[in-house]
Amino acid sequence: MKMSNMLISTLREVPAEAEIDSHKLMLRAGMMRKMAAGVYNYMPLGLKVLKKVEDIVREEMNAAGAQEFLASAMIPAELWQESGRWDAYGAEMFRVKDRGDRDFCLGPTHEEVFTDIARNEIKSYKQLPLNLYQIQTKYRDERRPRFGVMRSREFVMKDAYSFDKDQEGLDIAYDKMHDAYVNIFNKCGLDAKCVAADSGAIGGSNSAEFMVKSEVGEDDVVFCTECDYAANIEKAYSAPEKEEKQDFKELRKIETPNIKTIEDLVNFFKTTEKRFAKTIIFNADGKIVAVMVRGDREINEVKISNAIGEVMNLELASAEEVKKATGADIGFAGPIGIKVDILLVDEEVANMYNFIVGANETGYHIENVNYGRDFEGIVGDYRNVTEGEKCPHCGGKVTIARGTEVGHIFKLGTKYSEAMNANFIDEDGKEKPFIMGCYGIGVTRTVASIIEQHHDENGIVWPLSVAPYHISVIPVNVKDEEQVKVANKLYEELIGMGVEALLDDRNERVGVKFKDSELMGIPMRVTVGKKIVDGEVEFKLRTHEMEVVKISDVCDIVKNEFHKNNLKLR
Amino acid sequence: MKMSNMLISTLREVPAEAEIDSHKLMLRAGMMRKMAAGVYNYMPLGLKVLKKVEDIVREEMNAAGAQEFLASAMIPAELWQESGRWDAYGAEMFRVKDRGDRDFCLGPTHEEVFTDIARNEIKSYKQLPLNLYQIQTKYRDERRPRFGVMRSREFVMKDAYSFDKDQEGLDIAYDKMHDAYVNIFNKCGLDAKCVAADSGAIGGSNSAEFMVKSEVGEDDVVFCTECDYAANIEKAYSAPEKEEKQDFKELRKIETPNIKTIEDLVNFFKTTEKRFAKTIIFNADGKIVAVMVRGDREINEVKISNAIGEVMNLELASAEEVKKATGADIGFAGPIGIKVDILLVDEEVANMYNFIVGANETGYHIENVNYGRDFEGIVGDYRNVTEGEKCPHCGGKVTIARGTEVGHIFKLGTKYSEAMNANFIDEDGKEKPFIMGCYGIGVTRTVASIIEQHHDENGIVWPLSVAPYHISVIPVNVKDEEQVKVANKLYEELIGMGVEALLDDRNERVGVKFKDSELMGIPMRVTVGKKIVDGEVEFKLRTHEMEVVKISDVCDIVKNEFHKNNLKLR
CATH class of the missing domain: 3.40.50.800 (Anticodon-binding domain)
Structure with missing residues (x-):
């Protein structure tokens, strides 16, 4: 290209709207311009890079045996009503009515559409396995679009959906996508780490994210400093601290007037946060759930939701609900005699001795409490990992860094195929739901992440593979x-x-x-x-x-x- | 590709939903599936063809010096309000509100966006000429989506916008696009004819359509059977019939009771339709306009709109409005003494002698009327061309065929740049509005049109250039x-x-x-x-x-x- 014929829109000044390097540089280099909050126009230079990343994605997806498809961006509400997500998706979904007053959304993702395609087109196990993907413009009405195309409302995504007849097939499909993603990010010159991710109610090791370390990332990622362990904070686990065994002492109710916070308690009892177990009460879709973690720990709400089952709304209980469960004001909840639907006890609490809890009576706490003797509940991992804890794999120290998700691979199982009655006839003549996986790459976000990792004070430093x-x-x-x-x-x-x-x-x-x-x-x-x-x-x-x-x-x-x-x- | 791994969705049966060959074959060959009325999913086979056509378009656009761009599909209402089209576009525009209640549309076309880009990025004549194009998904809420992707609501379009400093530049840009379009359709194996089209209020020879002959086409196209002349019926002209000169006879008012139609009049006067001039009254954005054409002619509403200026709504006048203009019931309008804002007289009427018109009095007509002696108006071409008339170029007979528009090239001039204050500094230091052109190709429609021209009883017959x-x-x-x-x-x-x-x-x-x-x-x-x-x-x-x-x-x-x-x- 002769530059005398080219629309060159480089800027010497740093645009005020941009907070992070990739956003600044995409504007300064004339790669894109803002149309509205979170909505961008790609100028010729930016589009060239976008297309190169798309082509790398396409090449690796094809090599992995996936077939390219292109679904409509407009999706009829009926499909989302079948899966139950029309209402669940909330304000993040752009909705549009046609002239006949029929409801559509602008697809934020396409599980429903591809499940619908599969149930219409795939009749027999002989047609499986199948992996369909598309590179398409997606729409999500983010509450707070920012950082340019890192978190935008109209963006390009590669989404793939695999269909298998059994779990083994899904495992193979998932591993192929994992490998394809490693190749894609390598070819893009992007250092993206595959980390275990939460997979919602499905549980298990069924989901992984490809994360790029970034100070402005939306996720906290736990990395072991000594081994390969890496996981999203939502999912990350650490080896629990266990106290040395002690004899159970006698329970003692203690008046603790005007005490509301853990800090007040620490001062009052002249001890450390670790001697307390706090009991927090939630309303989970109407169920009252109490969760106990050690006084110095934070509750991990994703883990709570997964422990209960699929939770749409997890909220702190109201004062009224707390009163009903404990008979006391907020600040005095404890496990003994509490009236809740579910009591979740973090494994660390189950391994403490003679600790202090609320008495379920305003102005009182109880000390020398012990799990097993004084109360029981569902023991599990309900806490957030913190910096410096022990790696669950090697015992080394973990560290926490911010990260941006550029890819996500996910074993869906039969979640959508069952909800939408998407079945095939198996070898044994029986009708069975497809075993599905879904696999996303944020293409526009990948472009921005490459810049985050490849720039200097003079501008962008493109890897040759994606240079415009x-x-x-x-x-x-x-x-x-x-x-x-x-x-x-x-x-x-x-x-x-x-x-x-x-x-x-x-x-x-x-x-x-x-x-x-x-x-x-x-x-x-x-x-x-x-x-x-x-x-x-x-x-x-x-x-x-x-x-x-x-x-x-x-x-x-x-x-x-x-x-x-x-x-x-x- | 090994077909054992491929999603093959061929159908032996002809789907009931399809009316035309291309639609039937796209479904039967498994190229696409319907998601909703006028909204389709492209299956792997269909997408491959779509991408090949896109690549041909891209190659020729690049060769013509245009630069690829990608604007957002979501466009803020403000831009359309600036051009005045937010309200004008009506029900055909899909509109969407974001969570902050801000209005957007899903772009049906992008003149406003590209004018906005130009006014932001192009400061000087030195940056001109420039032609920016995109291949993008467009949204139009058609009243009656049908014929598969021939008339759909979500479709792929190539739209290009040229910016020049003067009319000569625009002429060159327009000719380059004409030539690129000829190459594109040739390479696609599509026989598309370039026909003169109506260009709205701008007038002149500023717009041409690339039409494919098709029985289900939405447009009537006039072709000369002897020379190259071809034009959309909206725009087509024929040599007017002229009567031999006669002496003017005396006006005579005749009672014509219970007569409403031209047919009644023909019977009453025992003559032919050609002896009458009908006067039809319209309401054009509030202006009352009377139009006269010969009794056997049809009025061309596009020509009427262009003659008046930019008309948003052209409707037949109400009985009340007719009464006010003529003092009579509907069926007795005539030019003598009529009270209207504008009187348009077709050139054939101006060349008739001693003809019959309504008397502006219920139950009466007047004969021996002559233009010039009895009334005057704005003489022009306001009629539709009909089969067998004389070609305006060579005098040969014209024929009319249905056609589908696959491309459109259009000299916009300063319509958008003036409305949106999009200016550059010219060589003389003065600020001037960009001289613009716009150029569209219906990419999905091109795919369907190729099939219409290339199939037999066994299926599609792809030209090698676009075969999947x-x-x-x-x-x-x-x-x-x-x-x-x-x-x-x-x-x-x-x-x-x-x-x-x-x-x-x-x-x-x-x-x-x-x-x-x-x-x-x-x-x-x-x-x-x-x-x-x-x-x-x-x-x-x-x-x-x-x-x-x-x-x-x-x-x-x-x-x-x-x-x-x-x-x-x-």
Whole structure:
């Protein structure tokens, strides 16, 4: 492309609307422009990168045996009503009525649609396994769209859905997608770590996220500092602390007037948070649930929801509900004599001795409480992991970092096929629901994440595989006929080799051209200046020093860069 | 692709929902499935064709110097309010509110967005000319979606917008797009004729449509049977009939009781329709407009709108409005003494002598009326062309055929740039509005139109350029090891050459395989059967007889087919 013909929209100033580097650079390099909050227009430079990432995704999905499909973005409400998600999805779903007053949504995801396709098109186990994917614009009305395309409302997603006749088939499909995702992010030059994720009520090791470390990430990810263990905080587990065994002491009710917080209690009892077990009461879809964790721990609501079953709404109980369950004001709940539907006891609490709890009586606590003797409940892991705890795999210390999810693989099982009556006839002649998996990649978010990992003070540093153009050819002085001639010839040669080259034939100072090339992140640069009299030009990799090279060597140097990056020239 | 791994959704039955061949075949071949009225899911086979057409469009647009862009489908209402089209677009626009109650539409077209981009990004004449295009999903809530993707509500469109500093620039941009469109439709194997179209209030020869002849087309197109003249009926012109000059006779008022229609009048006066001039009264955005055409002619409402200026609503006047304008009941309107804001007189009426009109008095007509002596108005072309009239260019006879619009090129001028204050600084330092053009191709409709022109009783007959797969390799008996070996080897060789081959390795009767291959429209077929003992297989082009060929010749025969179709193998 000749830059004199190109819409170049580089900005020298940092736009006020952008908070993070990728957002700033996508605006400054002229990759995109904001249309509305969380809604962007892709300019030619941004679209080229987006298409390259899409092509990498497509190549690996096809190699994994998946077939490309394209569903409509408009989805009739009826399908979502069948799965029960029309009401459940809430304000995040964009809804639209047609002229006949029929309800549609703009697909935020497509499980229902693909389940519907499968039940219509797949009759027999002979047609299985099958994996259908699409690269499509999705719509989610985020409460707080921000960080450019990292969290936007109209975005490009790759979503795939696998259909199998049994669990073994699903396991294979899931592993194939895992491997495809590893390849995709590698080819994009993105360091994305596969971490165990919560998979909702389905449970088990059925879901993993591909996370990119990022200070502005929406998720906390727990990493072991010594082994490979990594998990989303929602799912992460740590080895529980266990107290040394002690003899059970006698229960003692103690007046604790005007005490409301754990801090008050610590001061009152002159001890540490670890001596207390706090009892928090929730309303889970109408059920009253008490959860006990050690005084210094945080409750993990995702784990609570999973322990109870599928919970749509998990909320702290009202003062009234607390009063009904405990007979006391808030701040004095405890396990002894509490009237709740479910009592969940964190495994650490079950391993404590002679600890302090609320007395279910306003102004009182009880000490020397012991699990088993004084109360019982459902023991499990209900707490958040914290920095420095022990890794459940190797016992090493864990650390917590913020991360952004760029991919998610998920064993759905029969959740949708059962709800939507999507069955096939198995080898034994019986009708069975499809065993499904779903697999997403945030394509636009991947583009932004690549920039987050690949930039410097001068701009973007594209990996060659996704660069919008591979090389800039820059004549220093466009009024110098010889320079223009050499630059044009090099440009034509590179184009002829299948290299995507830019010729900066604008009548601008060379400094402006360098700045634009660096800001746009073009991986290679050839500067055609006065040295042509000696048959030489300047060659520069984006993050390396400039070298003087022979004009006749440029094409080989470029070829070699493709070779080093495992990329083919056509 | 091995067909045993493929989602094959061919249907033997003709689906009841489909009325036209392309719709039936797209369903029967398993290219797409209906999600809702006018909303379709593209299955793998259909998507492959769609992508091939998109790539042809992309290639030609790039070759014409246009740059690919991707705007959001969600567009804030504010932009449409600026252009005045938010209210004007009516029920055809899908509208959606976000969680903050802000209004968006799902873009039915993107003039506003691209005008907005230009005013933000283009400051100087030095950045012009510029042509930006996108291939994008568009949304129009058609009153009557039908014929599959021919008239659907969610569809893929290529839309391009050119920006120039002057009219000469626009003329060049428009001609480039015309030529690109000719290439695109040629490469798609589609016989699309460029016909003059109405361009609304802008007038002149500023708009052309690429039409495909089709019995189910939405437009009537006038073609000259002798020269190249072709135009949409909305725009088409014919040489007006002129009467031989006569002396003006004296006006005579005649009682015509109980007469309402032209037919009644013809019987009453014992003459032909051509002796009458009918006067029809409209309400055009509140203005009362009378239009006169010869008794046997139809009024062309598009021409009326253009003659008046930009009309949002053109409706027949109410009985009350007619009474006010004429003082009479409906059926007795005439030009003499009529009280209207505008009187439009078709040029044929202005060339008639001593004709009959309504008397503006219930129960009376007037004869021997003559233009100039008895009344005056704005003379012009306000009638529809009819079959057999004279071509305005060569005088030959014209014929009328139904057509479907697959492309439209349009000189917008400053319509949007002025409304939206989109200006650049010209060479003379003055601020001027962009001179714009817009250029659309219905990509999904193009796919359906190709099928309309290329099918037979057995299924689709894809041109090689857009075929989802180029060739089927069919072993007759998948239990015969030798046949399978030869078929596999041929398949691998073809794939290695860059040919998109299908290997029909399903355990099905060969007749089923032939039927599927023909229905899906695969251009070439190799059948691997018993003749392999003699080193032979059967080769068949989709619409030709089968030939026995040497196995060793197959690759050359295939290469030759690519060569004959001007297609490159990679």
